[in-house]
Amino acid sequence: MNPIMEIASKHHLLVIEDACQSHGATYKGRAVGSFGAGTFSLYPTKNMTSGEGGMITTNDEAIAEHCRVIRQHGMRRRYYHDELGFNFRMTDLQAAVGLEQLKKLGKFNQARAQNARFLSSHLKGVGVPFVPDGHEHVYHQYTIRVPGGRRDALVEHLNKQGVGCMVYYPVPIHKQTFYVNELGYNMSLTETECAAQEVLSLPVHPGLSNEDLETIVAAVNNFMA
Numbered sequence: 001m002n003p004i005m006e007i008a009s010k011h012h013l014l015v016i017e018d019a020c021q022s023h024g025a026t027y028k029g030r031a032v033g034s035f036g037a038g039t040f041s042l043y044p045t046k047n048m049t050s051g052e053g054g055m056i057t058t059n060d061e062a063i064a065e066h067c068r069v070i071r072q073h074g075m076r077r078r079y080y081h082d083e084l085g086f087n088f089r090m091t092d093l094q095a096a097v098g099l100e101q102l103k104k105l106g107k108f109n110q111a112r113a114q115n116a117r118f119l120s121s122h123l124k125g126v127g128v129p130f131v132p133d134g135h136e137h138v139y140h141q142y143t144i145r146v147p148g149g150r151r152d153a154l155v156e157h158l159n160k161q162g163v164g165c166m167v168y169y170p171v172p173i174h175k176q177t178f179y180v181n182e183l184g185y186n187m188s189l190t191e192t193e194c195a196a197q198e199v200l201s202l203p204v205h206p207g208l209s210n211e212d213l214e215t216i217v218a219a220v221n222n223f224m225a
């Protein structure tokens with residue numbers, strides 16, 4: 001974030017952080033979503049949820065006010081539409097769920113970090129997440145790298161063992177049909193394409209038991225041995 005903020009400040013740019021998978025994560029002691037304007041998803045799989053929806057964080061009163069206006073049909077005064085707006089209102093019921101989830105976020109994240117520590121110290125033969133000093137990872141995903149073209153076979157093996165796992169994401173953005181056909185993207189990003197072939201996310205959510213963690217580790221290690 002520091003180099004990004006330096007570029008932004010030099011060129012007077014607003015930074016919009018996609019923090020949709022990182023509620024509570026920190027960069028050099030500072031919460032993500034507090035550098036520029038932060039956007040967070042509250043979809044059910046996220047570290048905290050309101051069922052659907054999301055939130056925006058900002059210290060800038062003008063941005064906050066603009067977001068409030070476009071959220072509600074571009075109105076500042078009721079039924080006076082100053083600009084193009086939308087119906088992006090969150091329901092009170094969803095907000096109530098979200099506020100309770102926010103109180104639990106610290107505990108959820110601690111459990112995720114503890115599960116991640118267990119996985120990283122027991123998994124063998126795969127690349128595990130790297131966290132630089134002074135950064136706090138909240139493990140929305142616990143993503144490993146499976147070398148040697150064995151990723152898809154490991155997925156199959158884990159599924160047979162009853163271990164849920166998922167590839168996030170199988171197709172990089174520049175290879176998505178819409179980008180290729182409609183926007184004319186035609187490029188090769190070798191590191192990205194290699195990652196898309198090798199990444200695999202294992203369960204790390206706060207509901208895992210010790211037994212679950214041991215099952216995951218045994219299933220991966222048996223395959224990679």
Ligand SMILES: Cc1ncc(COP(=O)(O)O)c(C=O)c1O
Nearest residue numbers: 018020021040041042043053054
């Ligand atoms: C990094 C990232 N950005 C944006 C989104 C979109 O969030 P939503 O589905 O709440 O619009 C997601 C959802 O998975 C995400 O992971």
